[in-house]
Amino acid sequence: MLFKDQVDFVRQHLKRNRLRVFTTVLATTMGCAFLIVLASIGFGLQGSMEREILTDEAVTEIQVYEDGQNKTNVDAIRKMENVRAVIPKTNAELMANVKFENRTNSVNVSMTDFKEEEKVGRKLSEGRLPQNSNEIIVGYHFAENLLSKADMKEQEKLNEKASENDSPVSEQEKKFGYKESLVGKTISVKLQTYESEKPINKELTFKVVGVTEKPAREWDVKNLILFSNDLKSDFYNIYKSSVKGSKDVKPEENIFYTELKVHATNLEAVKGVIAKLKEQGLSVYSITEQLDEINVIFLAFKVGLIFVGTIAVLIASIGIFNTMTMAVTERTREIGVMKAIGASPKLIQRLFLMESAWIGIIGTVIAIVISYGISFLSNWLLPIIIDMATDSNQFQEADIVFSHIPWQLILVASVISIGVALLSGWRPARKATKIDVIQALRQE
Structure with a gap:
């Protein structure tokens, strides 16, 4: 058949x-x-x-943690295969008190290497990356947190109302903050230690040349300033000059904390780079491990x-x-x-x-x-x-x-x-x- x-x-x-x-x-x-x-x-x-x-988070980013005893060889990591950039990001136990026109804002001092940031193609919502130490980029929500005295009173009222109604302040109610673009504007900055109630008298001026991209999550507020890593020694000297007794001056490593962000060339290369970093005895973390x-x-x-x-x-x-x-x-x-x-x-x-x-x-x-x-x-x-x-x-x-x-x-x-x-x-x-x-x- x-x-x-x-x-x-x-x-x-x-x-x-x-x-x-x-x-x-x-x-x-x-x-x-x-x-x-x-x-x-x-x-x-x-x-x-x-x-x-x-x-x-950036999927090609690998966080490297130092043990505090051995200095990480950044140049050696940069020479590794499939490593596109190594960005040392520095956080300081200092506050930056900002003044612009009649408005003020306070943020933590954070510094980065903008040349390395350029290698990984850091995205901005507007402007460009800084090219010298007198230029900065600000967070996406920095401008709306630049408040005048009238704005502060309005914000306080809204917060009290929200507390009474047990509901957050809606975006429609927020009519305060600086509404125009800050790119090209010059702001004044005074540093302040966490222990002190008053800022250090020395005033610094910086030009805003860029604004970070909008966060993927709505609740993620980017109210920050990114300074150049080249200012690290200058900021430390300003801090030392504000301390009355030399015995009270903290060493630089106690004021600044640097973490390394290693960027692989692509997602497929991340695991290989992680393996090489671990061979050097470094503690690392990557978002790919969380995905696994x-x-x-x-x-x-x-x-x-x-x-x-x-x-x-x-x-x-x-x-x-x-x-x-x-x-x-x-x-x-x-x-x-x-x-x-x-x-x-x-x-x-x-x-x-x-x-x-x-x-x-x-x-x-x-x-x-x-x-x-x-x-x-x-x-x-x-x-x-x-x-x-x-x-x-x-x-x-x-x-x-x-x-x-x-x-x-x-x-x-x-x-x-x-x-x-x-x-x-x-x-x-x-x-x-x-x-x-x-x-x-x-x-x-």
């Missing part, structure tokens, strides 16, 4: 028992769709969490969901087994005739396996289409429903994906569904090959 004839033979028998085949296909569809949709939750939440992490931990957790989560979904497919396989068993019983005489005219047991077994496979394939295809529809609707409706229930817009603004169906999931679900269908039809197919010809022909 030709393959085309075998297909026609199977199709005719499926048409003959449409209702029974329909209910069996429906059960297979529901089981497979349940498997895909359930597992897609794991893929969707994992993707959302990864995007949240990757937009929060998340991937392990979600892998176990997805395997669990697929296991639960597979149980639904196995339950559906009972229907396929019953359908094929009844088909063998009803067509005993037909099987006897086929054997009498020379059909081999392998051919008979193949015909029944083709029927069960056909049921599995149709059910799987329909399940895939339904799963994509459910995935689309859940990603669209769930954020709206949750925000309505919680009276907020957090989920819609966060752009969380609740369900994602990658092609790998479709492949795994299809193999499981069709494989279970074939296994369900194998036993009845084997039973069909063992039917006695004479007894089969005697049946009416």
Whole structure:
């Protein structure tokens, strides 16, 4: 019998028992769709969490921590393969009291190497990176925190109101701060130690040449100034001159704390650079390590969901087994005739396996289409429903994906569904090959 004839033979028998085949296909569809949709939750939440992490920090950035005893060889790290830049970022136990026009602001003193920042392509919302020590860049929210005395009174009133209503101050209510661009403007700065209540008298002037990019998260407030690392010794001398007794002067290492930010050339090179840094006895941290931990957790989560979904497919396989068993019983005489005219047991077994496979394939295809529809609707409706229930817009603004169906999931679900269908039809197919010809022909 030709393959085309075998297909026609199977199709005719499926048409003959449409209702029974329909209910069996429906059960297979529901089981497979349940498997895909359930597992897609794991893929969707994992993707959302990864995007949240990757937009929060530079993925090629590696933080290097010094042990305080051995000085890190920065030049040696810069010469490493796949290292694009090494940025020493310095934080100081000093405050910068800023004055601009009739407005003031206070921020912690932070310094960086702008030449190395340029190598990694630091993004700014406006302006450029500083080219000398008299130029600075300010944080995205620095201007709105430049307050006049009237602004401070207004801010205090809003904070009291928010405290009474137990709700945060909305952006619409914030009508204070400097509203124009600070790029090109000159500001005055006076340093102040944490122990002192008054700033040091010496006044410094800096030109604002850039503003950092907008943070990925709305609650992340960037109220800061980035000075050049070249000012480290100048700031320390200003601090020393403000201390009355020489015995009270803290050493430079107690005033300034420097951490290294090593940037790899690309994401794939991060693990190699981390390994080389650890070989030198350095303590390091990279966002990729956090992603690895998340991937392990979600892998176990997805395997669990697929296991639960597979149980639904196995339950559906009972229907396929019953359908094929009844088909063998009803067509005993037909099987006897086929054997009498020379059909081999392998051919008979193949015909029944083709029927069960056909049921599995149709059910799987329909399940895939339904799963994509459910995935689309859940990603669209769930954020709206949750925000309505919680009276907020957090989920819609966060752009969380609740369900994602990658092609790998479709492949795994299809193999499981069709494989279970074939296994369900194998036993009845084997039973069909063992039917006695004479007894089969005697049946009416």
